[in-house]
Amino acid sequence: MEILASRVLFRPADYSRSLAFYRDEIGLAIAREYGAGTVFYAGQSLVELAGHGHRAAEAPPFPGAPWLQVRDVYATQAELEGRDVAIARKATQEPWGLHEMHVTDPDGVTLIFVQIPETHPLRRDARA
Known part of the structure; x- marks a missing residue:
């Protein structure tokens, strides 16, 4: 198996709030934005906030x-x-x-x- 890339994917309960947190409060740089999410640079990895799909209300973080x-x-x-x-x-x-x-x-x-x-x-x- 060859791993070509990796990232951590979060499905936040409140996409807009999480976007402001990672972008403005923590200060991560945006790698790319797409219609339903944002990918941030995080050193040698990436952090993605997905605004698509859904996180079950009872799902743990x-x-x-x-x-x-x-x-x-x-x-x-x-x-x-x-x-x-x-x-x-x-x-x-x-x-x-x-x-x-x-x-x-x-x-x-x-x-x-x-x-x-x-x-x-x-x-x-x-x-x-």
């Missing part, structure tokens, strides 16, 4: 948590607070060494913003 790596999570927190975005969990260094901050989207999906310190194993070259 997205069960995962998108992981968004940033250069400086503390600066990102200040930027989002400057846009009046509610921070669900303030930036802090976790026991596993990453610096993380959480924001919740209009449908209750947790977005995890992550900063990887220079000394973290994720930054080490694993090649011999």
